[in-house]
Amino acid sequence: MNILSIITRKKNGNNLSYDELKYAFNGYLNGEIPDYQMSSLLMAITINGMSKSETLSLTDIFIRSGDAYDLSKVMEYSVDKHSTGGVGDTTTLIIGPMCAALGLHMAKMSGRSLGLTGGTIDKAESIPGFNVNLSEDEFYSQVEKLGFALTAQTKNLVPLDKKIYELRDVTGTVESIPLIASSIMSKKIASGAENILIDVKYGSGALIKTREDAEVLSNLLIDIGDAYKRNVKTIISDMNTPLSCAVGNSIEVIEAINVLHGKKCKLYDACVDIVANLLSMAKDIPYNEAIIHAEQSIETGNALKKFYEFVSRQGGKLGNLEVAPVEVKVRTKHDGKVSEIDALKVAELAAKIGTSKMKIDDVIDYRVGLILNVKVGDQVKYGDVIMTLYLKDKSIKFDNNDFSFIKID
Numbered sequence: 492m493n494i495l496s497i498i499t500r501k502k503n504g505n506n507l508s509y510d511e512l513k514y515a516f517n518g519y520l521n522g523e524i525p526d527y528q529m530s531s532l533l534m535a536i537t538i539n540g541m542s543k544s545e546t547l548s549l550t551d552i553f554i555r556s557g558d559a560y561d562l563s564k565v566m567e568y569s570v571d572k573h574s575t576g577g578v579g580d581t582t583t584l585i586i587g588p589m590c591a592a593l594g595l596h597m598a599k600m601s602g603r604s605l606g607l608t609g610g611t612i613d614k615a616e617s618i619p620g621f622n623v624n625l626s627e628d629e630f631y632s633q634v635e636k637l638g639f640a641l642t643a644q645t646k647n648l649v650p651l652d653k654k655i656y657e658l659r660d661v662t663g664t665v666e667s668i669p670l671i672a673s674s675i676m677s678k679k680i681a682s683g684a685e686n687i688l689i690d691v692k693y694g695s696g697a698l699i700k701t702r703e704d705a706e707v708l709s710n711l712l713i714d715i716g717d718a719y720k721r722n723v724k725t726i727i728s729d730m731n732t733p734l735s736c737a738v739g740n741s742i743e744v745i746e747a748i749n750v751l752h753g754k755k756c757k758l759y760d761a762c763v764d765i766v767a768n769l770l771s772m773a774k775d776i777p778y779n780e781a782i783i784h785a786e787q788s789i790e791t792g793n794a795l796k797k798f799y800e801f802v803s804r805q806g807g808k809l810g811n812l813e814v815a816p817v818e819v820k821v822r823t824k825h826d827g828k829v830s831e832i833d834a835l836k837v838a839e840l841a842a843k844i845g846t847s848k849m850k851i852d853d854v855i856d857y858r859v860g861l862i863l864n865v866k867v868g869d870q871v872k873y874g875d876v877i878m879t880l881y882l883k884d885k886s887i888k889f890d891n892n893d894f895s896f897i898k899i900d
């Protein structure tokens with residue numbers, strides 16, 4: 492076998508065998524195949540696609556590149572969820588405690604923010620003292636005792652995905668649906684939960700732009716789950732406007748607490764929906780019944796209590812949570828109705844003020860962020876505050892274009 496013929500076969504639209512994929516991808520992982528040849532293969536895959544059987548093969552090769560767990564042996568109701576990325580997507584910090592309050596077990600491995608999307612690990616780390624690097628023992632024992640633990644993805648969870656993802660990120664091959672499917676599912680399967688919910692986002696603020704593509708991806712995710720005997724469910728949701736009114740790190744932690752206190756908003760609805768799906772899958776009860784339990788976990792204060800226990804067990808001191816000191820209020824220049832808040836533009840503004848990393852070695856200021864004070868459909872009058880920015884100092888210069896994504900007609 493040789494890499495050139497594998498690249499050529501994919502370029503010509505042929506299906507690659509398990510062994511060919513294994514030769515190319517494992518060769519890349521152990522340094523035998525250079526970046527330029529893997530980039531070329533990834534581009535051929537992005538352009539010509541992969542069959543279902545190729546996608547299953549690649550997922551398997553990914554899973555076998557590192558450690559894999561099987562939580563069904565140690566926990567009765569293991570659940571996991573994944574979102575394909577978004578803006579103001581604070582769901583994990585809310586869902587984990589809700590699941591724990593309902594007797595489910597969520598052993599959550601999350602990523603950091605990169606580019607325009609935020610990462611749960613950075614949000615959690617904005618709580619002073621919070622430990623995102625639990626040992627394997629600490630991690631699983633906390634899940635068993637409390638029902639929820641959060642840790643940064645270990646180096647050995649699908650190391651091949653980590654290396655491939657970094658290459659895809661800089662070679663224009665991120666949007667390939669089969670590559671996305673094997674990337675997501677290999678990590679979910681290796682993490683070991685039996686019941687998995689994937690929130691497939693589409694729209695301007697998401698990796699996938701159209702509903703049709705989101706549906707194709709969603710079917711592929713379910714097929715891969717079937718092959719590994721996992722219960723996989725997907726929800727397809729629109730990311731044209733941000734999920735939460737808060738975008739940042741510490742500011743999203745505060746919003747998560749507000750939702751756990753019962754604040755009704757789009758983020759609350761999304762979390763109740765996800766938890767109801769997980770509960771219904773894990774305990775085999777109808778969704779309509781599960782939704783009542785999900786809401787009750789918040790109404791009774793049980794989920795909030797779990798959140799506080801979770802933070803304190805991982806060393807976090809919520810009393811020391813900080814929001815950046817310079818507050819800038821953005822006001823409307825005319826009366827009207829809010830017709831659009833473009834999620835991608837919100838993410839760009841958030842990145843400009845420093846909420847996420849644009850380069851690997853950037854340092855995030857966890858205290859900065861923004862609050863959208865209006866939502867689509869709201870009536871506003873001249874001079875109303877539509878957005879509040881929290882900045883570390885006055886050094887960033889803005890012009891009106893930075894704020895024009897809140898359209899008022």
Ligand code: URA
Binds near residue numbers: 575665671698
């Ligand atoms: N999320 C992932 O984990 N991988 C992808 O390829 C895309 C989104």
Ligand code: CA
Binds near residue numbers: 685773
């Ligand atoms: Ca089951």
